[in-house]
Amino acid sequence: MPTEFAFIDALKARVRGGEGVRQGIGDDGAVLAPPAGEELVVSTDTLVAGVHFPQDAHPADVGYKAAAVNLSDLAAMGATPRWCTLALTVPSLDPGYVEPLVAGLLALLDAHATALVGGDTTRGPLALTLTAIGSVPAGQALRRNGARPGDAVYVSGTLGDAAAALALRGTRLDPQDGEAKLARTRLAQRLARPTPRVALGQALRGLAHACIDVSDGLAADLGHICRQSGVAAVIEADALPVSRALAPLEIDPARRLRLQLGGDDYELCFALAPEDEAQLAEIAHACHVPLTRIGSLGPGEGVHVLDHAGRVIAPPVAGYEHFG
């Protein structure tokens, strides 16, 4: 088994340099030159084995997802990702595990020109904590507290794939049904390797009044925008975008709605003035992601989900609560 120092040396050799990195891995701290005139955006997320991913998940997927959830937070702030630290806790430095994990992590970081600049390696129950640092032009970060009554509410991509993948895990699959198998693979991929909407977040700067990533579930996350902005949201269940993998599955509407509000989708939910909606078509095209209007904001509080007949679906479905 390699020692910790050998692991760090190997990591150092594999990591790409990044803009503004004066000192990367290999000192007591990283030294970074922030872009002039920009503010920093910092996000920290932990994935714990057996809680956020199954113990037997492929290590490359684990590394990828750890990067994805952090980049998704930066995306929700409209930030350009720049640097990242990795705190890796593992039972042992088994190269068969940590090498693909690091490869999965670096694959996504490299794709976003984000440099791994330091971290810590410790022995213990498997968990990863990433801290991602990005930047935005001063004053332009997307927040949760700027939404206004009358705003339209949008979501990127589709909702429900991750929750559907979780729900389908371990259920019976007809081995002859190629289409069902393909759909399941696509859903599993969305759960294991979500796409952080990094370009979209940056494109929404100066346009969206509020933005959040849908990690804990649409109801919970939009609820944060409502609470912090002092508004109410009305969402139409039928408007929630469904992926081509999820759509053909024979799921009753109530259950499908639960999946769509279920979380782990890492799409962006944002509010903007109706007069600015026209700009979204171009942004969707440029960022290669569909943008769907799912409702609107008004005075009041809370997130209210309406069915096809305009009835409020009660009780509102809660999002992911880590200690629930």
Place this chain on the structure above:
Amino acid sequence: MPTEFAFIDALKARVRGGEGVRQGIGDDGAVLAPPAGEELVVSTDTLVAGVHFPQDAHPADVGYKAAAVNLSDLAAMGATPRWCTLALTVPSLDPGYVEPLVAGLLALLDAHATALVGGDTTRGPLALTLTAIGSVPAGQALRRNGARPGDAVYVSGTLGDAAAALALRGTRLDPQDGEAKLARTRLAQRLARPTPRVALGQALRGLAHACIDVSDGLAADLGHICRQSGVAAVIEADALPVSRALAPLEIDPARRLRLQLGGDDYELCFALAPEDEAQLAEIAHACHVPLTRIGSLGPGEGVHVLDHAGRVIAPPVAGYEHFG
């Protein structure tokens, strides 16, 4: 048991604002304004229950130490600490545990005007990952790679207390021996609540050629300076500073040396030109910490520890290796 959101709200209410904090706890990421003309220094450290602290350690000590080890890394870089994120993994949000933990953490952060600006709370085996962000005037961070042959090697404070506290844990103590009890309490305090040498690190900017914090043990940590600077170090065992708590304990010299090289002391070890040594008296006075010359650097490689007769003590004692 409070929910995660209630915990975050409570934390948000307790945390002090900090300079440059445009958005603290409560969004997808923190928004921070870096000081103009400065570079950032970023450090991440994890403490795992049962590995870095005993499962039954007082939560206030655990929180304090998590902050201390990260601030110590910033100190070793000569940085002024500014902001911090906390990734807290706990089996449950038991207020009897997490409240004193947070209090211990904030006590040290507040003392160093360092704002807790975000983080993550997850369910799992007890562990804390802090990411501390500081800043230094551009180009002035203390590194490991600038030491030169001929430099004098210094260490702050005293060495061996933390390892002695660990070694004494669980051993018999004569309840009548008040002095031994006091010594043990002082040693335990040094292990549980190390003092990061934040002011010293900043005072050494522009003076020390290389600096590191002694977290993994003097031999291992000075070894990093030697390797990255391309020099050898000769250290005199008798010169290693001993605390008033450790000195009177009846420990044979070889064992005492092992304790002093044992790690977890969070003192700074640094190299500087002999002609600059005269400046250290004033710095020691200003920073309220003794500074002791323990050896010197020359051409070659490795850390060589000499006994009182000038004999190399072999084999060199290894530092703390997390996967050893």
